[in-house]
Amino acid sequence: MSDRQFIIPIGPQHPALKEPESFYFTVDGETVIDVEPRIGYNHRGIEKAMEVRTYIQNLYITERVCGICSNAHQTAYTGSVEEVAGIEIPERAKYIRVFVQELERLHSHLLWLGVAAHEIGFDTLFYYVWRDREIVMDLLEEISGNRCNYAIPTIGGVRRDLNKDNFPRWNKLVDTIFERTEYYIKVASTEQTILDRAIGVGYIGKSDMIKLSGAGPNARCSGVPCDIRKLNPYLVYDQLDFEHIVVDNGDVLGQVLVRALEVLESCKILKQVMKDIPEGEINTKFSPLNKISAGEAAYLVEAARGELIHYTISDGKNMPFRHKIRAPTMANLLSLVERLKGGYIADIPIVLAGIDPCFSCTDRMVFYDEGKDKKWSWTEDQLRKYRREWFEK
Amino acid sequence: MNPLITAIQVLIFPGLSFILSYTLFAEWLSRKTVARLQNRIGPMHTGWKGILQPLADFIKLLVKEDITPAAAQAIIFNFAPILIFAIPLASTFLIPIQSITNLWGYEPVAAFEGDLIIVLFLMSVNVLAVFLAGWSSGNLFGAVGATRVALMMLAYEIPLGLVAISPAIVARSLSIVKIVDWEVASAQSFLANPTLPGVMLGVVMFIGFVIYTICLLAELEMRPFDMSEAETEIVHGWQVEYSGVKLALLNSGQKVKMVLAAGLLTSIYLGGPTGPILPPIVWFILKTSFCVMILSNLSALFARFRIDQLVKGAWKYLVPLAVLQVMAVVALSGVI
Numbered sequence: 001m002s003d004r005q006f007i008i009p010i011g012p013q014h015p016a017l018k019e020p021e022s023f024y025f026t027v028d029g030e031t032v033i034d035v036e037p038r039i040g041y042n043h044r045g046i047e048k049a050m051e052v053r054t055y056i057q058n059l060y061i062t063e064r065v066c067g068i069c070s071n072a073h074q075t076a077y078t079g080s081v082e083e084v085a086g087i088e089i090p091e092r093a094k095y096i097r098v099f100v101q102e103l104e105r106l107h108s109h110l111l112w113l114g115v116a117a118h119e120i121g122f123d124t125l126f127y128y129v130w131r132d133r134e135i136v137m138d139l140l141e142e143i144s145g146n147r148c149n150y151a152i153p154t155i156g157g158v159r160r161d162l163n164k165d166n167f168p169r170w171n172k173l174v175d176t177i178f179e180r181t182e183y184y185i186k187v188a189s190t191e192q193t194i195l196d197r198a199i200g201v202g203y204i205g206k207s208d209m210i211k212l213s214g215a216g217p218n219a220r221c222s223g224v225p226c227d228i229r230k231l232n233p234y235l236v237y238d239q240l241d242f243e244h245i246v247v248d249n250g251d252v253l254g255q256v257l258v259r260a261l262e263v264l265e266s267c268k269i270l271k272q273v274m275k276d277i278p279e280g281e282i283n284t285k286f287s288p289l290n291k292i293s294a295g296e297a298a299y300l301v302e303a304a305r306g307e308l309i310h311y312t313i314s315d316g317k318n319m320p321f322r323h324k325i326r327a328p329t330m331a332n333l334l335s336l337v338e339r340l341k342g343g344y345i346a347d348i349p350i351v352l353a354g355i356d357p358c359f360s361c362t363d364r365m366v367f368y369d370e371g372k373d374k375k376w377s378w379t380e381d382q383l384r385k386y387r388r389e390w391f392e393k
Numbered sequence: 394m395n396p397l398i399t400a401i402q403v404l405i406f407p408g409l410s411f412i413l414s415y416t417l418f419a420e421w422l423s424r425k426t427v428a429r430l431q432n433r434i435g436p437m438h439t440g441w442k443g444i445l446q447p448l449a450d451f452i453k454l455l456v457k458e459d460i461t462p463a464a465a466q467a468i469i470f471n472f473a474p475i476l477i478f479a480i481p482l483a484s485t486f487l488i489p490i491q492s493i494t495n496l497w498g499y500e501p502v503a504a505f506e507g508d509l510i511i512v513l514f515l516m517s518v519n520v521l522a523v524f525l526a527g528w529s530s531g532n533l534f535g536a537v538g539a540t541r542v543a544l545m546m547l548a549y550e551i552p553l554g555l556v557a558i559s560p561a562i563v564a565r566s567l568s569i570v571k572i573v574d575w576e577v578a579s580a581q582s583f584l585a586n587p588t589l590p591g592v593m594l595g596v597v598m599f600i601g602f603v604i605y606t607i608c609l610l611a612e613l614e615m616r617p618f619d620m621s622e623a624e625t626e627i628v629h630g631w632q633v634e635y636s637g638v639k640l641a642l643l644n645s646g647q648k649v650k651m652v653l654a655a656g657l658l659t660s661i662y663l664g665g666p667t668g669p670i671l672p673p674i675v676w677f678i679l680k681t682s683f684c685v686m687i688l689s690n691l692s693a694l695f696a697r698f699r700i701d702q703l704v705k706g707a708w709k710y711l712v713p714l715a716v717l718q719v720m721a722v723v724a725l726s727g728v729i
Contacts, residue, residue: 008533015624030701121616121623121697127431193617193696345537346699349626 005033010348012041017352018115019359027345035340037333043363048380050323055081055155056288058320062310063149065325066361068111070149071104072303073325073361076310078153079234079299080323084314085155085292087284093157094235095277100143100152101235101301102266102273106177107136108304109217109259109266112356113184116256119350120197125187132180135173142166157283167274178267185260189253198253202339202351205250212338215331216306217262218355220246221254228302240272255354291318303328305356327361398493402502407490407674412482412652413645415678419655419685420447420648426689447648451641459637464531473526474639478646480519481653484512488656489570489665491674499666499673500570507567512657513557516612519650520546523621526643527631538630541621541700545611548707549618552715553608556601559719560661563594563726573665580664590725597721602662604715606687609654611703613647616692620700655684 005028012020020041026034046065050058062077063070075097082089110133117125137147144150144160152158188194204212209222219226223246229237230244242265247254294316301308306328315321332355339351368375378386402408421436421444428435436443461467487508492498520542527539561567564575583591611618622630635643659665659680666677698706 015628117696121619122695123616124431124693125696127433131432191696193698196702197696197699344699344701346620346623346626 008345017357017359019357021357021359023352025340025345025348030344030346032340032343032345032348035337037337039333039359039363040365041363042360043365044360045365047323047325050320052319054288054318055290055292055320056286058323059154060151062325063151066327066358067148068108068358069104069303069305069308069361071100071152072301072308073310074151074153075101075235076299076301076303076308077312077323078155079301080297080310080312081155081292081314081320083297083299084295084312085286085290087156087286089157089284090281091236091278092161092280093282095273096158096160096162096282097153098235098237098240099162099270099273099277100140100150100158102269103136103140103143104150105266105304106263106270107133107140108356109263110136110177110181112259112304112353113256115353116252116350117194119353120194122194125184125194128180129184132177135177139170139173154283154286156286157281159283161282162277171271171274174267174270178264181260181263181267185257188256188260195253197347197350198256199249199251201252201347202343202354203251204335204339206248208338209250209335212334213331214306214335215328216303216356217255217258218306218328218332218335221258222250223248226307228300228307232300234299234301239276240269242266242269252350252354259356289318291316305329305358306331325361327358329355329358329362330364332357333362399502402493403486406493408486408502409482411490412485412649415681416645416648416652417447417451418444419652419681422682423651423685423689426686427693430690430693451645454641454644455638457637457640459639460634462531462634465634466529466531469525469529470531470634471639473522473529474635474642474646476522477519477526478642478649480515480522481646481650484515485649485653485656487512487569488653488660489573489673490656490677491666491672496672499573499677504568504570506571509557509561509567509569509572509661512569512653513554516650516653517546517550520612523631526635527621530631530634532634534627534629534633535631537627538621538633541627542614542631544700545614545618545621545703548704549608549611549711552604552707552711553612555712555715555719556604556608557657557661559601559722560598562719562722565726569660569665572661573667576664577667594722594725597718597725598662600714601718601722602658604711604718605658605662606684606691607711609658610688610691611707613651613654613688615688617695617698618703619692620697620703623697651685651688652681655681655688658684 005026008025008027009022010025011017011022022038022041024036024038025032046061050061053061058077059074062073065073110129114126114129114133117123117129140150141147143162144152152160204222206223209219209224214222214224215226225231225244225246227244228234245258245261245265247257249257292314294314296311296313298309298311308328309326311324312320313322336352336355336357339354340348343351366375366377404410424446425435425442436446439445439449461470486502487504489499489501492500523542524539527535527542560572560576564572566572566575614621620626622632632640632643659677663680663684666673666680668676
């Protein structure tokens with residue numbers, strides 16, 4: 001490291017980061033040379049906690065992995081468990097899951113648009129977008145009773161039904177969001193001060209993105225088609241008509257466009273669901289005491305931030321033997337580092353926020369000895385022993 | 394001069410008391426304008442439509458804990474807020490508002506040949522005080538904010554000075570009052586007898602007004618140029634370590650600077666506190682409120698620039714335009 005270069009630590013507490021995470025930026029003047037992310041400030045041991053709870057109890061844990069894609073986590077979890085248990089859920093339940101999932105995508109993408117506008121100092125757009133997000137939040141509250149954790153999917157179906165009488169009113173609300181988003185796309189792609197801060201900022205090409213295995217809108221803005229809803233349709237996505245949004249800008253503008261266009265597609269999906277939803281049961285019975293057969297299954301869901309994988313192994317009890325969650329931000333961290341390199345310090349917040357990071361989903365723990373280049377993990381007993389010794393000291 | 398009248402002028406009207414209360418009003422007006430543009434309602438609960446909110450914020454900050462960080466250079470750190478508050482306040486004494494002996498007069502508290510230069514100089518000193526405030530705070534973000542303030546000054550100082558001087562060139566005086574006198578006289582003669590050079594001068598002066606507004610936005614660190622205190626990048630930049638009384642002084646200093654900027658804009662481009670029928674004080678309030686609303690409107694309209702974009706844009710567009718404007722003014726002043 002030459003003497004012109006120095007290290008700026010950003011995080012764990014910083015206004016650009018909505019969650020605790022630490023980044024060490026090696027900078028030369030105003031240019032970023034290297035980035036070293038350090039995760040693990042928000043680790044809650046969720047996968048371990050799931051191994052000692054029943055499948056029904058785990059519903060509530062998976063929902064709280066993330067505040068914003070709570071429904072995606074629940075959909076993936078219930079999907080993987082139903083696959084192991086061999087439960088076929090009613091058709092109407094599938095549609096309701098899709099409906100809530102798309103509402104959640106709307107709310108997440110609109111939230112992101114607002115945050116991105118705030119990061120580049122365009123608070124007016126931020127207030128406008130968040131005002132429209134309230135429409136989605138009110139809709140979700142009307143359906144589930146909650147603005148945040150909706151608790152809609154359950155093993156064997158869904159917990160709440162949609163009322164057909166509300167569909168005309170909801171259709172109008174969805175139309176409002178559609179129109180407003182079209183307007184925001186126009187603003188974002190013509191307003192010069194936004195373009196100055198967005199074009200070419202945090203660029204990453206298609207081949208690099210494939211190499212670094214990004215996921216979700218972060219990869220689709222670099223021209224990598226990776227929408228799980230199209231590549232590996234789950235629920236009823238193969239019966240719905242929507243575009244696979246891919247743009248090849250590769251920069252912050254691409255991320256804005258991908259998300260804004262996906263909002264439009266989600267609006268279309270919502271309207272189709274309201275038109276096509278069949279009548280019938282919404283739930284099959286599954287008791288907390290039910291044991292499920294031994295086996296393993298992975299379930300892929302396109303969460304708002306990208307490909308979300310839940311992998312469950314059952315050994316025939318009423319609790320999972322092992323449940324593994326791979327959240328999309330984990331996959332996007334490598335490409336984030338690549339995006340930040342060579343940029344300006346002033347662009348760090350927007351590029352960081354650009355991948356729509358969710359660090360609480362991402363956090364892992366592993367012990368690593370830099371000197372010996374050795375890594376290991378602890379079992380529960382070792383952790384208990386460590387805790388005892390720590391508090392007795 | 395009667396010492397009693399001078400004392401009233403300095404302390405009550407149009408001096409300290411009036412300027413400070415008008416500052417609170419201007420802050421409220423600015424906040425309301427921005428809020429309405431952003432689809433919010435702004436302050437609502439303190440006084441009529443929240444008109445006392447700026448005062449409430451000021452009082453709240455006064456009772457907060459006042460911290461001087463161990464890493465800061467205490468003397469400069471504590472002294473800088475006083476400078477930042479006092480310099481713009483002192484500069485407003487040079488702005489023509491209203492004479493207290495004559496209802497139709499607008500003599501400022503202090504006026505002398507060359508006070509325009511003094512105002513520009515004081516505004517530059519103010520930037521220096523801001524730089525010292527950030528630099529002495531012993532915080533990395535404070536230091537970055539301070540260097541950004543200095544860099545921004547490199548960008549806007551030249552065009553700001555140029556377009557501030559161009560009305561002085563036609564008025565053939567560096568005194569703000571005489572510029573206002575000239576503007577009133579030339580506006581009256583133009584209305585009585587419109588001429589082509591007069592129209593051209595008006596257009597050129599409008600360009601000057603636009604450049605001056607942009608430079609003042611940068612000087613006031615308002616929205617598209619607030620990279621020195623960008624909260625998402627450098628956590629309020631040079632203000633990051635300030636709290637309590639010192640932060641209250643900093644904030645009101647910034648707002649007094651906004652009133653000063655609006656007053657300057659009014660005086661050298663909008664004909665000062667003059668107009669038909671109403672006395673100067675009413676016209677002063679109307680015109681400066683108009684300027685405050687323009688500044689707030691612009692700050693709600695754009696995304697923040699990067700510091701390199703500001704410096705590049707200023708030297709690529711603003712400086713040549715300002716030079717051209719001054720040249721056009723010089724050429725036209727020969728004709729008129």
